[in-house]
Amino acid sequence: MCQRNEHSGQALSDEIVREVVFRVQRYSPGQDRPVTREYRVPVTRGMTVLDGLHYIRDNLDATLSYRFSCRMGVCGSCGMYINSFPRLACQTQILELNSDLVDVRPMPNYPVVKDLVPDLSQLFAKHREVQPFIIRNEQELEHPTAEFLQKPEELLRYLQFTYCIKCGLCLTACPTVATDPRYLGPQALAQSYRYCADTRDAGAEGRLRIAAGRDGVWRCHLAGACSEACPKGVDPALGIQLLKRLAVLRALSLKKPHSPAPVAGKRTGVERRPGIPQPPPPTVESR
Amino acid sequence: MREATLWTLHLAAGVVILVFLSIHMGIMHLEDVLTALGTGYRDALGWASVVMRNKQLYFTITYVILLAAALYHGLYGLRNILLELGPGPTAVRVIQGILILLGASLFVLGTIAAIAAYVR
Numbered sequence: 001m002c003q004r005n006e007h008s009g010q011a012l013s014d015e016i017v018r019e020v021v022f023r024v025q026r027y028s029p030g031q032d033r034p035v036t037r038e039y040r041v042p043v044t045r046g047m048t049v050l051d052g053l054h055y056i057r058d059n060l061d062a063t064l065s066y067r068f069s070c071r072m073g074v075c076g077s078c079g080m081y082i083n084s085f086p087r088l089a090c091q092t093q094i095l096e097l098n099s100d101l102v103d104v105r106p107m108p109n110y111p112v113v114k115d116l117v118p119d120l121s122q123l124f125a126k127h128r129e130v131q132p133f134i135i136r137n138e139q140e141l142e143h144p145t146a147e148f149l150q151k152p153e154e155l156l157r158y159l160q161f162t163y164c165i166k167c168g169l170c171l172t173a174c175p176t177v178a179t180d181p182r183y184l185g186p187q188a189l190a191q192s193y194r195y196c197a198d199t200r201d202a203g204a205e206g207r208l209r210i211a212a213g214r215d216g217v218w219r220c221h222l223a224g225a226c227s228e229a230c231p232k233g234v235d236p237a238l239g240i241q242l243l244k245r246l247a248v249l250r251a252l253s254l255k256k257p258h259s260p261a262p263v264a265g266k267r268t269g270v271e272r273r274p275g276i277p278q279p280p281p282p283t284v285e286s287r
Numbered sequence: 288m289r290e291a292t293l294w295t296l297h298l299a300a301g302v303v304i305l306v307f308l309s310i311h312m313g314i315m316h317l318e319d320v321l322t323a324l325g326t327g328y329r330d331a332l333g334w335a336s337v338v339m340r341n342k343q344l345y346f347t348i349t350y351v352i353l354l355a356a357a358l359y360h361g362l363y364g365l366r367n368i369l370l371e372l373g374p375g376p377t378a379v380r381v382i383q384g385i386l387i388l389l390g391a392s393l394f395v396l397g398t399i400a401a402i403a404a405y406v407r
Contacts, residue, residue: 180371212291214379219371244294251291 016042020094022052024064025105027112034112037061041102043094049102050078050089053116066116073231076167080116081105086169086229107172123168126184130192130211135203136260146264148200154261161194161239163232170226170236182215186226189217190239196246202260204246212247220244297363303356307349341404350401355394362390 022041027034039056050068057064068078071090078089083103094102110118134141140148170186171177177185184192192211196204211217217240226236249255272278313321315331322329330336340346369382 176371180373182373183371208288212288214290214370216290218290218294218367244291247288247291248295251288252295 014044016044018043018095018100020052020099021101022056023101023103024053024056024116026064026115027106028114041094045095047094048090049080049082049087049092049094049097049104052094052102053089053104064116065114067118074165076165076231079107079118079167079169079172081107081172086172088167088169088231091231107168109172109174109177110168118168120168122181123166123171123185123187126188127166127191130184130188130195131203131207132188132191132195134195134198134201135206136200137202140263146266148261149264150199150261154199158194158197160234161190161197161236163234164191164194164230164236165232167231169229169231173225173229175223175225176219176221180215180219183219184211184216186220186236186240189220189243190234190236193239193243193246196243199258199261202257204257205250208243208247208250211243212251217244217247293363297360300356300360300363303352304360307353307356310349311353338404341401344405347401347405351398354397354401358390358394362386 019040019042022039023036024039025034026037039060041052041055043052050066050071053064053066053068057066066078066080066089068090069075070077073088073091076088079086080089081087081104082089082092083097083099083101086107089104104116106112106116107118110120110122113119164187166187168187170190174183174186176183189211192207195201196207196211220237220240222237222241224237227234227238230236246255250257318329318331366383366386370379374382
């Protein structure tokens with residue numbers, strides 16, 4: 001006998017295998033300090049902390065606020081501090097916590113909007129500050145004619161950092177962010193490295209001026225907590241160290257800026273294999 | 288790239304400290320080993336030995352280098368700790384000014400002491 005969770009769409013077993021207590025930190029704007037509330041939640045196999053919060057909201061307390069969207073560890077919306085560790089609620093199985101108590105708090109190092117909803121504007125502002133996009137001074141970016149050429153091994157240099165979903169859990173785990181709010185933090189710095197290491201990019205100089213400034217990579221104490229917390233297996237601490245190396249080599253003039261990857265030329269002497277259909281015409285008119 | 292240069296110097300100073308502190312510890316505490324190696328070093332902590340080392344140009348130079356490296360390494364680390372407390376731009380300038388002044392004063396003082404011990 002299976003039922004389908006109305007929020008996650010997952011097939012869930014009916015059998016209640018345990019009952020746990022959710023201790024949830026509650027806060028509403030205007031309150032002096034947050035309070036904790038406890039809810040008894042029946043747990044079935046495969047149930048995540050996010051499912052537990054859905055159960056509370058649907059059956060016990062409709063005023064509970066929390067943020068979620070994709071329910072599958074892709075959007076990064078449901079970052080929370082669960083049993084004293086930064087995790088995505090949708091990826092955390094209640095039974096795997098091996099505890100009768102599930103302590104859920106909003107992510108530390110962020111202002112709280114309400115209950116479990118953090119204000120992530122600082123995260124996005126820092127992300128924007130490091131210029132997380134390809135920079136080239138040419139018309140090709142505005143009016144592309146072909147792709148930029150990049151070898152697979154060049155892609156591998158930064159590939160893991162592209163998996164960042166901007167959930168902000170790394171900033172929650174970072175001890176430097178906890179004490180120095182101006183520190184750019186592991187998310188932004190790892191993204192800075194991601195674009196500096198991209199052979200298609202020509203904007204490393206300007207990006208390094210920000211990322212290797214006083215509030216940049218030099219503030220990292222190598223705690224490695226960011227890498228441990230990342231739900232996507234990205235290693236932001238590694239990105240920061242690689243960025244440090246790049247900044248030092250550039251400062252000592254031991255590494256010159258690379259020439260940005262060229263645009264692929266028009267293919268000649270290549271014909272479509274028989275039987276392979278033509279691509280559909282573009283749905284949007286090119287400018 | 289100023290910060291990158293300062294950080295590189297911090298690492299370089301750490302290496303210098305490691306090398307010269309190893310020599311210092313070896314001379315001070317591995318007397319039996321040095322004797323066995325035939326260096327002729329005895330009673331490293333005795334007054335005569337201290338004066339004898341001070342009269343050698345090699346030691347005077349290493350004292351000054353070690354002093355410079357230790358001061359830079361320590362004060363740069365202290366600067367980092369203080370900057371992480373989140374001071375404003377004016378406070379940052381004041382902190383840096385005080386640390387540079389402190390470092391330069393201690394370096395001059397230590398260098399004068401090392402040179403005075405050498406020439407006497």
